[in-house]
Amino acid sequence: MNENMVESYRVLLEGGEGEYVEKKSRFIATLRKCESEGEAAAFIEEMKKKYWDARHNCSAFVIGARGELARCSDDGEPGGTAGRPMLEVLSGEGIRNAAVVVTRYFGGVLLGTGGLVRAYTQAVKAGLENCTLGRMRHGWEVEIGTDYNGVGKILYLLGNAGIEPVESNYAEAVSLRILAPSDGLERLEKEITEATGGRAGIVRRRELYFAEKE
Numbered sequence: 001m002n003e004n005m006v007e008s009y010r011v012l013l014e015g016g017e018g019e020y021v022e023k024k025s026r027f028i029a030t031l032r033k034c035e036s037e038g039e040a041a042a043f044i045e046e047m048k049k050k051y052w053d054a055r056h057n058c059s060a061f062v063i064g065a066r067g068e069l070a071r072c073s074d075d076g077e078p079g080g081t082a083g084r085p086m087l088e089v090l091s092g093e094g095i096r097n098a099a100v101v102v103t104r105y106f107g108g109v110l111l112g113t114g115g116l117v118r119a120y121t122q123a124v125k126a127g128l129e130n131c132t133l134g135r136m137r138h139g140w141e142v143e144i145g146t147d148y149n150g151v152g153k154i155l156y157l158l159g160n161a162g163i164e165p166v167e168s169n170y171a172e173a174v175s176l177r178i179l180a181p182s183d184g185l186e187r188l189e190k191e192i193t194e195a196t197g198g199r200a201g202i203v204r205r206r207e208l209y210f211a212e213k214e
Contacts, residue, residue, distance in 0.1 A: 006065050006138065007183065009096045013134040013213060018126030022119040024107025029127030031100045037063055037071075040099040044073075047101035055106040058082035058120060061099035062090050065136070065209070077104075081116035089124040095133070100124055136209040139181040144192065145201035146174050153195040161188055179210045 015032040030047055034040040040061040048057045060072035060083050070091070072083030086100055102123045111119060146154055151174045158165065158178065167177040180188060185204075192200050 008135050008137045009065050010094045010214075011096060011134055011136050011211065012098045012131050013211060014132035015098075016127055016130030016132070018123065018128070018130050020119055020123040020126050022107075022111060022115060022122075023109040025109070025111065025119065026103075026105040026107070027119050027123035028103040028105075029100055029123040030103070031098060031124075031127045031131050033097060034061060034063065034099045035097050037061075037069055040071075043099050044101055047103065051103040054103045056082070056104040057101055058086060058104070059099065059101045060084075060087035060090060060124075062087070062096055065096055067091060067096055077116060077120075078113060081113055082120045085117045085121045086124050089121055089128070093128065095128075096136075100127060102127075132213070134211050134213045136211055137181045138207075138209055139179055140185060140207055141205040142178050142180050142185070143201075143203045143205055144176045144178065145203075146176075146196060147199060148174060150174075150196035150200055151176075154192055154200060157188065157191050157195060163188075177205075179208070 012031060012033040018029045020027045032043050034043055040063065044059045051057055056075045056077055058073060058075045058077060063069040070087055072087040074082045082102065086102060090098060090100065102120050144154060154176065161184065163178050163180055165176045165178050169175040189202050192202060
């Protein structure tokens with residue numbers, strides 16, 4: 001495995017929204033998948049325009065498979081009471097390439113430092129409950145070539161491994177394209193070779209990440 005890659009990380013397959021109310025203050029969390037700092041910045045700006053009349057639009061985002069880039073903003077709330085707790089929820093859940101904006105409509109009652117931290121934390125958790133979470137797994141795009149005698153055995157082994165071909169081509173010979181997680185790939189290749197008496201051709205085309213729903 002490329003040393004810059006990790007085995008897997010969690011992502012938002014679909015973003016979502018959630019709301020938390022504390023002493024009449026409304027905290028609306030909006031989460032979205034963002035692949036770059038530019039995407040995250042554009043999303044935050046979009047939320048600020050949408051909720052232009054709110055007291056605060058606090059934000060946090062984590063970019064990169066290892067969470068290399070992490071930023072947060074309290075947007076006028078007391079330092080450390082909004083952005084940092086929001087970021088800690090994303091990091092604590094192991095979520096990458098995601099941004100969250102929590103919009104606060106002030107209810108007239110001051111919540112204090114502890115109350116703010118709790119409210120912003122709970123708002124992000126409420127938003128996550130309405131997101132579709134998945135996992136990006138490190139693996140390979142693999143091409144398998146075989147004759148018609150071997151295809152049944154190969155499909156059986158793929159099924160046991162929970163892998164469905166993303167492309168199948170049945171011509172004079174059979175060609176299957178699969179996305180396979182790196183852990184267990186060597187064993188799968190060995191099983192296919194043994195099951196077909198060495199007649200199957202197996203080529204790792206490229207290293208990549210692919211999404212799986214949790």
